[in-house]
Amino acid sequence: MHGADVAASRSEKQMQAIKVNRSKSLPFKPTVIGSLLALSGYGAFAQAPDAGRMLESIRERTPGMSNPAPSETPAVIERPADERTPPVADSGVRITVRQFEFSGNDSIDAQTLAAELGDFTGREIGFDALADAAARITRFYRSRGYLVARANLPAQDIAGGTVKLEIREGRLGTVTVEPAKNVRLDPDLIQRFISDLTPGAVIREAEIERSLLLLTDLPGINVRSVLRAGAQPGTADLVVRVSESPLAQARFGFDNQGNSYTGRNRLTLELSANDWLGFGESWTARGLTSFEGLTAQTLGVSAPIGGSGLRGGLSYTHLLYKIGRDFAPLEASGEGESASAFLAYPLIRSRKSNLTGQLTLEHKHYIDRVNQAGLDVKKSSSSGRFDLYGDWRDALAGSSALTQYSLGLTHGNLSRDTLSDAAFDDRSARTAGSFEKLNWSLSRLQALPGGFTLYASFSGQRASKNLDSSEEFFLGGINGVRAYPQGEGAGDEGWLSRLELRRSLGRVGGFGVEGFVFYDAGRVRIDKNPWDPAQVSNHRSLQGAGLGLILTRPKALTVSLGVAFRPSGGVSSVEPSRSPTLWVQVSGAPQAFAGLSSSASDDPELSQDKFEIFGGFGLEFERVSRDGATDAGPRGATQSATPTGRQLPPYMRYSDPSSSIGVRGALGLGGGLEAFWQVEAAVAYKYVPKDGGNTSRPESNAATSLQDAGVGLRSAEWGAVRYGQWTMPFRDMTAKFDAFNDYGIGGAGGIIGSPGLAVGSSTSEGPVTSAADSNNDDAAFIRRQPGVWQYATPEWNGLSGRIAYSDNGRRAAADLGSGSIWGLSGTYANGPLTLGVAYEQHNQYFGIASLGRNNRGVGSAGTAVTQGTSSRDWAVSFGASYRLGSTTFSMLLDKLSYSESDVIPGNTVLDLQSYRRRARLFGVTHTIGAWELRASAGRASAGSCDVVSNDPTLRSCSTAGLGATMVAVGFNRTINKNLSFYGTFSRIRNDGSASYNFRTGAVFAAAGNSPGVGADVLGYGLGFKYRF
Secondary structure (H helix, E strand, C coil): CCHHHHHHHHHHHHHHHHHHHHCCCCCCCCCHHHHHHHHCCCHHHCCCCCHHHHHHHHCCCCCCCCCCCCCCCCCEEECCCCCCCCCCCCCCCCEECCEEEEECCCCCCHHHHHHHCHHHCCCEECHHHHHHHHHHHHHHHHHCCCCCCEEECCCCCCCCCEEEEEEECCEEEEEEEEECCCCCCCHHHHHHHCCCCCCCCECCHHHHHHHHHHHHCCCCEEEEEEEEECCCCCEEEEEEEEEECCCEEEEEEEECCCCCCCCCCEEEEEEEEECCCCCCCEEEEEEEECCCCEEEEEEEEEEECCCCCCEEEEEEEEEEEECCHHHHHHCEEEEEEEEEEEEEEEEEECCCEEEEEEEEEEEEEEEEEEHHHCEEEEEEEEEEEEEEEEEEEECHHHCCEEEEEEEEEEEEEEEECCHHHHHHHHCCCCCCEEEEEEEEEEEEEEECHHHEEEEEEEEEEEECCCCCHHHCEECECCCCECCCCCCCCEECEEEEEEEEEEEEEEEECCEEEEEEEEEEEEEEECCCCCCCCCCCCCEEEEEEEEEEEEEEECCCEEEEEEEEECCCCCCCCCCCCCCCEEEEEEEECHHHCCCCCCCCCCCCCHHHCEEEEEEEEEEEEEEEEEECCCCCCCCCCCCCCCCCCCCEEEEEEEEEEEEEEEEEEEEEEECCEEEEEEEEEEEEEEECCCCCCCCCCCCCEEEEEECCEEEEEEECCCEEEEEEEEECHHHHHHHHCCCCCCCHHHCHHHCCCCCCCCCCCEECCCCCCCCCCCCCHHHCCEEEEEEEEEEECCCECCEEEEEEEECCCCCCCCCCCCCEEEEEEEEEEECCEEEEEEEEEEECCCHHHHCCCCCCCCCCCCCCCCCCCEEEEEEEEEEEEEEECCEEEEEEEEEEEEEEECCCCCCCCCEEEEEEEEEEEEEEEEEECCEEEEEEEEEECCCEEEEECCCHHHCCCCCCCCCEEEEEEEEEEECCCCEEEEEEEEEEEECCCCCCCCCCCCCCCCCCCCCCCCCEEEEEEEEEEEEC
């Protein structure tokens, strides 16, 4: 078929799918992925997330869109207090005032001033009352923003009842800038911001306040100013004191409101460098992970343009997602990216009211993939948006209040770049082409008597036509109707209202505590222009109510906890319904209470908190090879690959297996309890020089990954609980008894925790979802697991333990149970003796399907039936070490077991039903001053196995030649506490059918040149590593 015919065919199927779905009571905007889900039998939950929805859900607002008045007095002008004319002794003389005559009043006309003194005229008063009249004019001027204006009663002869008042409105003398020592901001830029403060001009608060607030708006800049008596009568000098926050700033956030199919729990880390170059610029890097199927990164930079307050910036966001749980068998994934540029200008800038105009240009590109359907859907959009946003403060109803508002108009153009998707859209919603939309928001925070505050907000969107999912208005989520999940209630047009009644509950453990009750409601119009006659309703309404707590430590940490309830009959179309909805949101700025702060905190509890940047890098020069492969011939072991005799000649490579950088912090909560968090990213690279005559060498490569990252609570009394992506207890325990600390080519992971059979021995994924995705990860026991809960006990008489559990909801097939993993370890240390034990179990991970030649996913190798199939893989390890003077002896023993049950056997093929093997490793280290000598030797057994088949001749299982021996020797020379130099020789001698490899620094060949089974792995290396 031609491309257009294929597109039309797919479009027709998708149209039928949407009609089937829309006949149900859960309306939603159709997407190609949603259509395919419907065709696959996923029914009402076919509103799967796509790249557009995911990107909009995680994006921060464009830099500059935040309200510019976070506090009532971000810049302080120290000014003279209101003054009275000195009291005049009552001489007993009384006069009848007929009128007041003013001089020096250049800014306010005499009639206005006279009206202020109307109650002094026409009656008989004394000289003390005349002094009060002068003081009243002083206060009147200052209420109008004339900060140093003053009215005086000069000496005079009062004739005819006319009283003269002399006014000095106050003129600006000199303007002096006093920068603190830590200020990086260019002095010329500071001068541009205060250039409107002209000597000789009347001193008005509005002009001074605008200039100083615009200067304060520069990220990290703090301003204080003082007015002093000038050298000339009637003048005042302005002194501007400028200080600056530290260069590096960090923020972190955690919430549980992600999409259930890509991970509910989301961790965000933002690092920024403010005024690095002295231009008032801000550099920002932000990362987000759900520990399961979602990662995103954002880079941004903004800077002032001149000194008028105009600011411009650039931002780039990239997102990757993979849909799991019930949708996992579809192998749906995708990515999105957004590049934008903006200009923002403050039209009004003051402590009481603000208004900013912003123009943003943005280009977005999305790819959504459904591998099972062989479909890649690509689309892109370009748009321009103009926003007005601001706030004002008032004291209506007798209490302080803050009102915020925004209005935005967008014009854009959407391009659908996949033929089938374009054809589907043309026959349905017709979202492609130009579009416009109008967004607005209005909110008010009103103080009430009795410690209560009332918060109300209203927001909405109008559209010119049917919109793509990336431009829709959403009701559900933590910032919408909180009783529903993120992405619920999507439509082209809609409104959302939120009402909260809050009350301060005092302070607990250094935190301010606020309780609140809330009600949320909203309604969307799903399609601006309905197109499907079978659609039951084109509107969706959501509502919910609940209560919660907010715990705040100013400038450091905010924790929001809440529970929301839906009305009877409220169901979700984006994920299985759950009510009530529990939500958690944590955000913090660790440098406000920790090591990056330029000054110590006044709060003694706060000053004990911690924040640090850590990591390391290194370089290793290695010569590696794989030779001695078994000659081509029949297979030796049942599950091994067929021998090819292929070797990998020696080659040089330059690598670092563990460069990383991370940030971590802790916050004391009182009573010995501490909250902590960590985010660590790793970069591993290998550079392999080219050799034109040796085509078997692999390509140079580099990779990044998330390492240990998450949040938790801990205390010395009861231990630590943490959630995130963390090293599993099995891996952590075995590394403690390895002479090489499981680092580099000599690490114990070459045979400990690995079954061989060409299985990679380290992973952070699982379970795999199809044969195409089966990359051997699920057979590994040296794991750093995402989405894991862990508990570590405190040490008691040398005993300590850890337990971990993870259930990320992924399924190896649609009709199988979801995979889960759990593990535990225990360690006992008593003087020179240390003992350890660890256990780890994988349920429904089907690691057995990754062993050896089948590499087939799950179920039977001869049929596609997986229903009823189950698997259980487990490993147990024992460790011991004993220190004798400067020498330490160590031992590791492990057993691995893989099994699969209820497989429907094929008639002409066999299926591996179980595999078991044992391994042992002995090590020794000896210290001589700054030198440490290392050696280890171990053996992995061939093990035993069972197979299942309907063919009686295929029911025997052989493990002949699946064993391996590993030997490593090396040294480490400590230069200082951060730097060390090391060397390693390591060799894994594989038996005739085995294929063990180094765990860190595994030796591979170029594609199509993989060495055959039985090839020995050999490596020599010299390197250094630096840790901080």
